[in-house]
Amino acid sequence: MSDANDIVIEAWNTVLFDKFFRFRHLVVDGLSAHSNEALARHPYPQGSRVLDIGCGFGDSTRLIASRLGPGGAAVGVDCAANFIELASREAKELGPANASFFVADAQSDEVDYESPFTLVVAVALSAQATDVSVNKATAKLFDVADTPQKMLALGEAGLKPFISSIGLYNTKAKNVIALSRILIEQYGGEVPLDRLKLQALPGVGRKTASVVLNELRIEPAIAVDTHVFRVSHRLGLADGKTPDQVEAQLMALVPELYLTRAHHWLILHGRYVCTARRPQCEACPVADLCPSRHLFVSPR
Numbered sequence: 001m002s003d004a005n006d007i008v009i010e011a012w013n014t015v016l017f018d019k020f021f022r023f024r025h026l027v028v029d030g031l032s033a034h035s036n037e038a039l040a041r042h043p044y045p046q047g048s049r050v051l052d053i054g055c056g057f058g059d060s061t062r063l064i065a066s067r068l069g070p071g072g073a074a075v076g077v078d079c080a081a082n083f084i085e086l087a088s089r090e091a092k093e094l095g096p097a098n099a100s101f102f103v104a105d106a107q108s109d110e111v112d113y114e115s116p117f118t119l120v121v122a123v124a125l126s127a128q129a130t131d132v133s134v135n136k137a138t139a140k141l142f143d144v145a146d147t148p149q150k151m152l153a154l155g156e157a158g159l160k161p162f163i164s165s166i167g168l169y170n171t172k173a174k175n176v177i178a179l180s181r182i183l184i185e186q187y188g189g190e191v192p193l194d195r196l197k198l199q200a201l202p203g204v205g206r207k208t209a210s211v212v213l214n215e216l217r218i219e220p221a222i223a224v225d226t227h228v229f230r231v232s233h234r235l236g237l238a239d240g241k242t243p244d245q246v247e248a249q250l251m252a253l254v255p256e257l258y259l260t261r262a263h264h265w266l267i268l269h270g271r272y273v274c275t276a277r278r279p280q281c282e283a284c285p286v287a288d289l290c291p292s293r294h295l296f297v298s299p300r
């Protein structure tokens with residue numbers, strides 16, 4: 001491959017990330033103000049496609065859609081089916097509108113935590129489980145055991161009832177107690193914020209360590225789960241056969257500015273837009289840059 005091609009490919013990917021993440025910022029900035037006036041004033045580039053996450057009854061989405069001009073579209077996403085149903089009905093009654101809505105799976109974006117210890121435990125519990133189920137369990141668990149000392153005192157038998165709704169809870173209970181003991185005996189009750197030491201803890205693999213280090217802003221990392229793996233392949237950002245290979249490719253590709261949030265945003269994109277079975281290509285903000293779009297959208 002020639003140098004010229006390398007440059008073109010890199011530029012293409014940078015454009016994609018820039019566009020992808022600028023679009024996120026645009027939505028987040030608007031909503032963080034919790035103000036429809038701010039959304040109405042925002043200078044949306046002509047033809048923008050905007051994803052309005054947590055759109056509720058869709059007022060903000062319709063407002064944004066009315067500002068986008070020809071070629072623009074706003075998609076509202078919410079976890080609550082009744083919000084979306086009403087928003088869709090009202091949008092239809094208003095006639096042709098460039099706003100549409102869909103329901104996301106009822107998952108929050110991240111596990112809840114209050115300290116490095118509760119973060120490590122929550123992320124370790126979340127393997128092959130939804131963040132919602134983990135947050136439900138840890139809300140009660142961390143009331144009684146939010147330090148390694150209290151967790152060890154609780155013991156495996158005491159811990160299990162708190163996490164019995166989470167898959168693989170027997171193994172996870174054993175690991176959480178074992179890692180609490182190691183933290184006390186080897187690290188003075190503190191979580192070591194070092195990749196190798198973290199990965200050596202029971203039940204903490206590379207992915208868990210990446211999430212913890214990235215979340216605490218210690219080391220940018222892109223933990224590759226099923227969403228990140230799929231989205232990266234579809235977008236042509238990576239072609240690695242394993243999560244580790246994809247992670248290395250993404251780390252080399254993602255602009256530094258976006259490194260700490262890339263994992264989170266790629267997951268959101270996979271959960272809400274580029275879903276496994278029926279990707280929402282018509283509403284996708286990067287569809288014009290996506291080499292896989294033709295696989296899901298038939299030409300008109």
Ligand code: SF4
Nearest residue numbers: 274279281284287290
């Ligand atoms: S265009 Fe479709 S396949 Fe490509 S990233 Fe968007 S939703 Fe996924």
